[in-house]
Amino acid sequence: MKKYIAEPFRIKMVETIKMTTREEREKYIAEANYNTFSLRSSDVYIDLTTDSGTNAMSSAQWEGIMRGDEAYAGGRSYFNLIAAAQDIFGHKYIQPVHQGRAAEKVLFELLLKEGMYSISNMHFDTTRAHVELAGGRALDCVVKEALDIADRSPFKGNMDVEKLEKLINEYGKEKIGVVIMTITNNTAGGQPVSVENIKQTSEVCKKYGIPFCLDAARFAENAYFIKKREKGYENKSIKEIVTEVFSYAQMFTMSAKKDAIVNMGGLLGIKDDEDLFIQCKARTISFEGFTTYGGMSGRDIEALAVGLYEGLDEDYLEYRIGQIEYLAARLDEAGIAYQAPAGGHGIFVDAAAMFPHIPYYEFPGQALTVELYKEAGIRVCDIGSYMLGNDPDTKEQLKADFEFTRFAIPRRVYTQAHIDVMADALIAIKARAKDVKGYRITWEPPILRHFQAKLEPLK
Numbered sequence: 408m409k410k411y412i413a414e415p416f417r418i419k420m421v422e423t424i425k426m427t428t429r430e431e432r433e434k435y436i437a438e439a440n441y442n443t444f445s446l447r448s449s450d451v452y453i454d455l456t457t458d459s460g461t462n463a464m465s466s467a468q469w470e471g472i473m474r475g476d477e478a479y480a481g482g483r484s485y486f487n488l489i490a491a492a493q494d495i496f497g498h499k500y501i502q503p504v505h506q507g508r509a510a511e512k513v514l515f516e517l518l519l520k521e522g523m524y525s526i527s528n529m530h531f532d533t534t535r536a537h538v539e540l541a542g543g544r545a546l547d548c549v550v551k552e553a554l555d556i557a558d559r560s561p562f563k564g565n566m567d568v569e570k571l572e573k574l575i576n577e578y579g580k581e582k583i584g585v586v587i588m589t590i591t592n593n594t595a596g597g598q599p600v601s602v603e604n605i606k607q608t609s610e611v612c613k614k615y616g617i618p619f620c621l622d623a624a625r626f627a628e629n630a631y632f633i634k635k636r637e638k639g640y641e642n643k644s645i646k647e648i649v650t651e652v653f654s655y656a657q658m659f660t661m662s663a664k665k666d667a668i669v670n671m672g673g674l675l676g677i678k679d680d681e682d683l684f685i686q687c688k689a690r691t692i693s694f695e696g697f698t699t700y701g702g703m704s705g706r707d708i709e710a711l712a713v714g715l716y717e718g719l720d721e722d723y724l725e726y727r728i729g730q731i732e733y734l735a736a737r738l739d740e741a742g743i744a745y746q747a748p749a750g751g752h753g754i755f756v757d758a759a760a761m762f763p764h765i766p767y768y769e770f771p772g773q774a775l776t777v778e779l780y781k782e783a784g785i786r787v788c789d790i791g792s793y794m795l796g797n798d799p800d801t802k803e804q805l806k807a808d809f810e811f812t813r814f815a816i817p818r819r820v821y822t823q824a825h826i827d828v829m830a831d832a833l834i835a836i837k838a839r840a841k842d843v844k845g846y847r848i849t850w851e852p853p854i855l856r857h858f859q860a861k862l863e864p865l866k
């Protein structure tokens with residue numbers, strides 16, 4: 408049995424969560440039309456919908472909240488954040504924004520015009536949306552290992568560099584507005600990207616004169632995997648690895664709601680292109696607010712300046728990744744398949760393997776999501792055909808590469824006992840898997856349907 412890495416913190420404040428009965432949960436989920444996004448969070452015992460903005464802040468961050476300078480222009484907290492971000496990421500120009508997608512909105516229209524392309528190891532959904540809103544098209548170019556859930560390669564999030572170069576030549580280098588490296592690769596299951604791969608990608612970009620951008624929400628988890636898995640990095644500090652990784656990119660967008668351990672915030676970084684930064688500042692003022700607060704309150708900026716450093720702490724990262732690996736080890740023991748090895752921010756369970764009798768168009772990932780809520784009050788989400796939706800032209804249900812049910816683990820929020828509840832619930836469901844039925848959609852909106860759709864269980 409894999410050892411659980413003990414928490415490198417103690418608990419100073421608690422939030423009571425409601426214990427419900429199975430009978431109550433069956434009623435709540437039926438009232439929510441079998442869509443967990445329609446549940447009230449007060450009826451959820453363990454909430455694993457996302458690790459974004461759901462993190463627990465430290466006493467030092469709460470101290471920062473009290474210190475926050477709410478000046479409209481030139482606030483003290485702003486300068487603290489800029490100093491922290493320049494120190495860690497090494498980029499000269501830093502712009503705070505209210506969350507990651509705001510950085511995408513500010514930057515991408517400056518890089519992409521109608522008919523152009525963005526190439527990424529894998530685009531996150533808001534990233535893809537902002538590429539398309541800028542008139543571009545998003546091309547994913549991940550290594551093939553990412554598509555085999557049993558393949559335990561150390562860097563399954565990597566860019567397929569050979570294919571990248573082929574795509575650039577096929578579409579024409581002047582048509583490629585940006586190459587985006589997502590670290591860790593969220594869509595592939597929080598899988599890391601190696602320094603070697605980042606370096607090679609940056610060299611291809613340099614060769615063709617294409618801007619190279621990091622989508623860096625999980626920069627610290629990615630650096631931890633590099634330290635553990637990549638030759639030559641075992642004796643470097645997490646901060647040194649982060650600084651090196653960012654040195655290869657001309658710019659980055661970042662959701663601070665993940666590894667910077669805050670509830671709201673984002674950053675845009677430009678390494679040294681002053682003209683581009685001046686344009687970003689002008690757009691920030693239009694969309695987000697004045698440049699020295701960028702859509703955030705001073706207190707949130709101060710908490711972010713503190714959180715950026717806390718996210719780099721190696722003891723914290725060992726506990727954080729260890730927690731996910733502990734859950735993975737319990738699933739290995741029970742013969743439950745997931746995107747292996749464990750990613751940085753959660754476990755993506757293979758619902759199609761658990762329910763081989765439920766076809767993709769009856770949504771195995773969503774069936775497991777509903778069962779987990781009924782079984783133990785756990786809220787997770789489908790990352791499969793249910794989320795993918797219909798073909799925009801033929802209106803036919805699309806078949807996803809995977810039928811995943813995602814357990815996204817918030818930072819510093821749940822304990823070993825909670826992780827055991829998750830594993831035990833999955834094991835109980837596996838034992839009665841053949842009796843679980845699929846679902847049918849009774850109503851759906853035209854886009855991003857999984858947030859709002861109504862479902863009913865099939866007989």
Ligand SMILES: *Cc1c(COP(=O)(O)O)cnc(C)c1O
Binds near residue numbers: 459590
């Ligand atoms: C969360 C996330 C974003 C978007 O950030 P928000 O803060 O949710 O706007 C972009 N890219 C990746 C990889 C993310 O995980």
